[in-house]
Amino acid sequence: MKAAVVTAYGTAPRYMDSPSPQVTNDYEIVVDVLAAGLHPRVRMQADGSHYTSSPDDLPLVPGFDGVGRGPDGRLWFFVSFGGRHGSMAEQVVIDTRRSFVLPDGSDPVTVAATLNCVIASWLALKRRISLQPGQNFLVLGATGGTGRMAVAVARLFGAAQVTAVGRDPARLATIHGATETALIGDPLPPDVDVVLDFLWGEPATATMDALVSARSDPARPLTWINLGEMVGARAALSAGALRSSRLEVIGSGQGSLTGPEMAAEASAVLAEIARGTFAVEADPIPLSDVERAWSQPVDSSKRIVLTQPCPGVGSSRL
Numbered sequence: 001m002k003a004a005v006v007t008a009y010g011t012a013p014r015y016m017d018s019p020s021p022q023v024t025n026d027y028e029i030v031v032d033v034l035a036a037g038l039h040p041r042v043r044m045q046a047d048g049s050h051y052t053s054s055p056d057d058l059p060l061v062p063g064f065d066g067v068g069r070g071p072d073g074r075l076w077f078f079v080s081f082g083g084r085h086g087s088m089a090e091q092v093v094i095d096t097r098r099s100f101v102l103p104d105g106s107d108p109v110t111v112a113a114t115l116n117c118v119i120a121s122w123l124a125l126k127r128r129i130s131l132q133p134g135q136n137f138l139v140l141g142a143t144g145g146t147g148r149m150a151v152a153v154a155r156l157f158g159a160a161q162v163t164a165v166g167r168d169p170a171r172l173a174t175i176h177g178a179t180e181t182a183l184i185g186d187p188l189p190p191d192v193d194v195v196l197d198f199l200w201g202e203p204a205t206a207t208m209d210a211l212v213s214a215r216s217d218p219a220r221p222l223t224w225i226n227l228g229e230m231v232g233a234r235a236a237l238s239a240g241a242l243r244s245s246r247l248e249v250i251g252s253g254q255g256s257l258t259g260p261e262m263a264a265e266a267s268a269v270l271a272e273i274a275r276g277t278f279a280v281e282a283d284p285i286p287l288s289d290v291e292r293a294w295s296q297p298v299d300s301s302k303r304i305v306l307t308q309p310c311p312g313v314g315s316s317r318l
Contacts, residue, residue, distance in 0.1 A: 003061045003089030004290040009048030012294040021093040028093050031068030035112035036087040038304040063087030067108035075102040088306055098263040103274040113282035113303040119269050121150035121196050124225045124252035127261050133158035141198030143171040144300040145280050150196045151177045190214045195224045201232025212241040221246045
């Protein structure tokens, strides 16, 4: 079969032959992959910079999740939790215990573009903290696909206020659901309860210090959840900020969340996507053009989705 294959970290995948997948137990099936999102995490997987990357994974087929058609014609959403056999291939083996049949009428491209963006913050709020209705949120890095969806997830879960923080004022102005917006470095609300951080690095340090110094009640808990490192993999934490406030810093991602925990929330997210609650604009590109897809400038308002024709239909979109 054909697949996008990474033979050396730091090089773009190439469309080339790859071994056909084989099932190993009664819970697995082979699906024809229709759509697979080119998420930031997938780019990090392909260049070897993700914290789960290993030289032993090469050569690898990148791709964290996708939508495929099973032998019985049903559409499945599936997740691949690492290793060298990802979703950017003509076929992939999925574990049906950790995969989900899509609701009737689902668009594979929309699901592939949207679910990964939504489930990052969904899992953080459902599985990493004890969420309380009426809390005040701040989303750091709100202009990207995952950041935009984090604003929507927070409002769905009952947030009283959501402050969207980013660098681009034009994109900040288009974020639905935010009660207020701020550029990085602007004054911030004094009583934020939860931060969803997709940037880390220097913006995290500066924003953390600003929030702590602005608090009207230092004893009010402030939970900082890191979900990404779009600016940098390291951030300097102020000892004074940690000691002078009830600041708790945690992470949410593969490792701090188990596979079953991730899978347990996917069905609820899929249902919301089917209802139209969440949607990320997709930029579909054929899998055979994977090198072109990889070289395109990153547009944080869209999500590239690698597609293949549906067998017997002749279109990459159902």
